Amino acid sequence: MVAVGAGLSACCAALTAWNRLTVPRLSATAAPITETVTVCVPARNESDRIAALIADLRAQTDIPRLRILVFDDASTDDTAARAVEAIDGDPRCTLLRGSGGPPPGWTGKAAACRMLADTAERLADTTVLVFLDADIRLAPGALAAAVAELRRRDIALVSPWPQQQAQSLAEHLVQPLLCWSWASTLPVVCADRGSRTSTVVACGQFLVFDAAAYRAIGGHAAVADSATEDLDIARALRRAGYRTGLAAAGGLARTRMYRGGGELAAGYRRWLWSAYGGSIPGGLVVAAVAAWAYWLPPLAGVLGRGSVRRWGLFGYATAGAGRLLARGLETGRRPESGDVAAAMSHPVAITAYFFLWARSHRDRRHNALTWKERPLPPGKGMNSH
Numbered sequence: 001m002v003a004v005g006a007g008l009s010a011c012c013a014a015l016t017a018w019n020r021l022t023v024p025r026l027s028a029t030a031a032p033i034t035e036t037v038t039v040c041v042p043a044r045n046e047s048d049r050i051a052a053l054i055a056d057l058r059a060q061t062d063i064p065r066l067r068i069l070v071f072d073d074a075s076t077d078d079t080a081a082r083a084v085e086a087i088d089g090d091p092r093c094t095l096l097r098g099s100g101g102p103p104p105g106w107t108g109k110a111a112a113c114r115m116l117a118d119t120a121e122r123l124a125d126t127t128v129l130v131f132l133d134a135d136i137r138l139a140p141g142a143l144a145a146a147v148a149e150l151r152r153r154d155i156a157l158v159s160p161w162p163q164q165q166a167q168s169l170a171e172h173l174v175q176p177l178l179c180w181s182w183a184s185t186l187p188v189v190c191a192d193r194g195s196r197t198s199t200v201v202a203c204g205q206f207l208v209f210d211a212a213a214y215r216a217i218g219g220h221a222a223v224a225d226s227a228t229e230d231l232d233i234a235r236a237l238r239r240a241g242y243r244t245g246l247a248a249a250g251g252l253a254r255t256r257m258y259r260g261g262g263e264l265a266a267g268y269r270r271w272l273w274s275a276y277g278g279s280i281p282g283g284l285v286v287a288a289v290a291a292w293a294y295w296l297p298p299l300a301g302v303l304g305r306g307s308v309r310r311w312g313l314f315g316y317a318t319a320g321a322g323r324l325l326a327r328g329l330e331t332g333r334r335p336e337s338g339d340v341a342a343a344m345s346h347p348v349a350i351t352a353y354f355f356l357w358a359r360s361h362r363d364r365r366h367n368a369l370t371w372k373e374r375p376l377p378p379g380k381g382m383n384s385h
Contacts, residue, residue, distance in 0.1 A: 023329060029148040033144050050134050146249070162253035287357075
């Protein structure tokens with residue numbers, strides 16, 4: 001049992017190593033982007049983040065035909081005022097303001113993205129649509145590099161994966177699991193050559209669309225009630241015959257998704273119930289396999305003897321190696337001391353993840369899911385399929 005668990009861990013680490021070597025990485029482009037690129041930023045209660053993002057967007061290079069749309073989604077703080085200050089009269093920037101909640105059957109983010117996309121279509125002959133969350137930070141050449149990658153691969157959507165930053169203990173424990181979860185289970189380059197919806201990887205913090213393909217599937221109306229609109233809009237594109245792809249962007253894009261344990265727990269509970277198709281039996285099977293691969297070997301390494309202990313230590317070591325390889329894939333650099341400490345705590349991180357998954361299902365059953373001070377619509381409509 002221990003040897004098989006260690007073997008599972010080693011296989012996942014090997015797949016992560018392969019992804020570390022093969023997943024495309026954004027790099028600064030030498031040629032300017034001649035297309036009209038419109039950046040759409042939905043923002044609700046982002047007063048402490050929005051100014052920095054707008055400054056990053058105004059500093060972008062090699063995109064002479066750049067438009068920036070910021071939608072203040074009925075914020076209850078001074079997001080709009082901070083945005084106006086940061087825009088500082090830049091004619092490329094437009095601030096839109098919402099006064100009410102999303103329409104029935106829509107999540108707030110999907111409705112905000114639809115408003116931004118409709119405005120982009122009216123204001124300019126947009127050929128590339130970029131959706132960014134307010135917590136993203138960009139190097140000056142990030143947008144040009146992302147658009148160049150979209151066109152180089154001739155696909156409908158490229159999702160640059162940003163470096164996930166962490167400061168609190170909870171963030172260090174859980175956030176690296178995002179990249180590790182797909183890097184250790186999916187051969188990304190192979191998956192991106194196909195059209196299977198089950199192998200999509202996308203990060204809603206940074207999405208770059210061919211505008212014609214986005215409109216062809218109905219835009220965010222196709223995922224109006226989705227808890228994971230980033231994954232589901234990529235799936236909608238694949239179902240329509242378009243290709244989507246992932247690119248590592250750690251050198252050009254970074255984000256601190258959640259600030260502290262409380263915000264992290266609330267954020268994951270909002271959508272984690274939709275993992276594994278929203279299936280509780282499916283989630284329990286995944287939990288059992290994860291326990292076999294990532295709990296049993298460390299326990300055997302501590303409590304076992306002889307070959308049992310050796311297999312346990314081997315499994316624990318390969319689990320940590322897999323975490324470090326995933327971190328390197330995300331950042332594009334060698335691991336730091338904090339990364340090593342997080343990798344050593346991998347069994348604890350797996351425990352925290354499934355605790356959050358269980359809490360997410362409980363909150364959904366009680367119609368207690370909220371985000372940005374808004375209740376999320378209950379029922380089957382939110383299933384991410």
